[in-house]
Amino acid sequence: MSVVNSVLNRRHFVLAATGSAVGMLAAPSILRAAGEINLYSSRHYDTDEALYANFTKETGIAINRIEAKADQLIERMKAEGANSPADVFISVDAGRIERANTENLLQPIQSDVLSSRIPAYLRHSDGSWFGFSKRARILVIAKDRMDPKDAPSYEALAGEAMKGKVLIRSSSNIYNQSLMGSIIAAHGADEAARWATGLVANFARSPKGGDRDQIKAVAAGEGDVGVVNSYYLGKMMKSGKEDQRQAADKVTLVFPNQADRGTHVNISGGGVARHAKNKDGAIKFLEYLASDQAQEYFAAGNVEYPVVKGVPLASPLDTFGEFKEDTLDAQKFASLNAQGVQIMDKAGWK
């Protein structure tokens, strides 16, 4: 009897153990509560944590994150296929989110909130992705050595007068590739190639370092004009480090191309993953990112421009002043990325 019992027990035990083991393995896909979304994000800013915490507080939906470079996240989603746990994909530039879309990793969604709050040129036409914040590719010029009038546009940087004065980072940088895409869109490939050649001829030094390095180099006098993202200048202005604030203080911000198409802006954007298990939660999250509160966070936390009109700007963005931005469709310059890289290679832009 006891033998039978113990055999039965053992069998039961084995069955139960197998069941629970399978349950544990399957848990992520079957049992995941509606109260959770999985984020694949290439944003990596500490200030975003307040954003996520607020979303969870408001909706009760918890957020799990993997943060890495967009290209790698795209490869991971491709490899994971239909079982990918990703609900939302977020990039920090238009080129990468459009690539995720062309790789069929995103799905179009309908949301009145998103389509009414976000301008059409900052989102994909079929709702596959939406821009939530903007960064402008601005010029910083040496306060004591150059007049804003001398650097009115990206085109001016390729002119004779700029010989040996231009500082910009490597062409491997996505923001330079996007800028190149916008130049191609504005002038055509041949003219864009001439621009790139002229620009390279004007370099103060071969491209290196990051955007803050360009600002510091202008401040120190290695060159007179640098091309950088707006939020780096803003972050240096409100930095806790004195040398960063001092460097930012020695340069003047110029929004280029105010007389014509406007300053090139890139976006940080997000979309719902093709195989999202919690699509409702994902849409809620995207809608939250377009809310006034979240939009203010982008400005206050990471010095990014909100995409929703009428959202107040925190310091130091409010001191930058109004500017005209290039309303070229983000989808368009993103699609010109590869051609841009080829042109930069030919021009010798390292």
Add this chain to the structure above:
Amino acid sequence: MATAQDFRGNPKGLPATKGRSFKVRPNAVFVATGVLALLVLLPIAAVLSSLFDTSGGSLGHLAATILPELVLNTLGLVLMVGLGTAIVGTGTAWLVSACRFPGSRFLQWMLLLPLAMPAYIIGYAYTDFLVFAGPLQTGLRDIFGWTRNDYWFPDIHSLWGVSLMLVLVLYPYVFFLARTAFQEQSRGLLDVARTLGRSPWNVFGTVALPMARPAIAAGVALALMEAIADFGTVQYFGVQTFTTAIYRTWFGMGDRVGAAQLSSALLAFVFLLVAMEHWSRSRQAYYDTSARALKPQPVSLRGWKAVFAFTACAIPILLGFVLPVLILLELHFDGGDGFLGTRLMVYAGNSFLLAGGAAVVVTGCAILTGYCLRRSSGGLSAGLVRFSTMGYAIPGTIIAVGVLIPLGAFDNWLDGLMRNWFGISTGLVLSGSVVALLYAYTVRFLAVANSAIETGFKRIPVHIDDVARTLGRTRRGVIAMVHLPLLRRSVLMSAAIVFVDVLKELPATLIVRPFNFDTLAVRVYQLASDERLSEAATGSLVIVAIGLVPIFLLTRFADRQSEQISASPVIKIPQ
């Protein structure tokens, strides 16, 4: 199953079990090694398989534009890092093992310190200090009233600059392998040379150096592969190499085929390098058969010779460790990480866990591959091992992506199977798990561990195996009672280096990791990619500090071990 234990009890039962072990064991070893090597090759194959896609292929564009420059840059990097690590690593290893001078024992372990310093971090640190806008040049301009065109200053952001950075953090690979080789050379050979009238320098050149050559070559090969695979440093320094071109082709132009073509060219190049080295010493064998009880007696240096030796050993430590740590400390106290408290502790815990796990797993795998290579260096499995360890030269991100592909394929296959049979979805089992990370680390660092273990195996003369077999040990008994005790130092070395490498590793950790799982390297990357170097300095210092632990243990143990070896006969086979 015959175990070594059986023979202790019953040595006479030997012949019966011996036959079995002969037939079964070798196959098991070779099959296991073959499978391991194939698993390591899988991610590389997954990436290279795009070669056969018909779309894309921008090699024509590359050839017309940047290819010549990046070939030259890559060759320059290989040449400078190769020579640099060989000279610094071998020179310092010889000085601390063959000579005694004030501080030599201390320097002996200090010389390993730069190993704990990630290349991209030393790059950031020196950049911050040495560039035009940095404190040094700014100070010079302030003092002398110079402007940009008034003076010349070496540009650290150049091929030589990046080579210097890499030499500073990679020479320890050569140093530790060469030092072990020098220390285990017997006094007899060196004394014979001296008796024959050779000067100490001559002995170094004609006896010690040639005998240590396999170890030095292995170290240089590791340093070179790491240099070729480096992305963070060369990218930041604005030097275009094969690696930056692979990134650019794949991620900038979305051309996977072109990236695969470049990767295979890179592999072919590394294969050629390794093959050349092997071929050039193919007719030499390196067994030292004299009794190791006679350890080489270090020469005591005095006067200017001692000063020279001390300086020669101190410079790499100063430049590769002390100075960058000081710069990082300055950055840390200037800004520092806002997450200093418990969060950083959690990151450190995760880093420690991964590094420790990987050290055990990867070293275990390397003992298998090392043993296989010892048993047969010409077989299929051995060939696979040789080939798979060359993956070390492929950029980390490419390998990491390559790891994702087979894992995802396996998970989806299993999921489909379970759905069909039982109607349940297993989802992703391996993808995004710690197991996946350990797999990625094995793929990435097997080469390093294998070098340490293989070098260790090479120092054990084959006839010792024969003696042990004659004394009644099975092959397994030989491993357990002869090889492993003699390999203890190499095993420790391998574990320590894998530990430190995983601690520093970024691309695979970043992309393969589970949700909400941050490590120190990830934290440093996130801050650095936001160009917040002073915040990143804190995490970097913690990485360096944790990396010092295994190095310290290793040195402690290695010292005691070498004393034991010198005090007793080499092998004790228990009766």
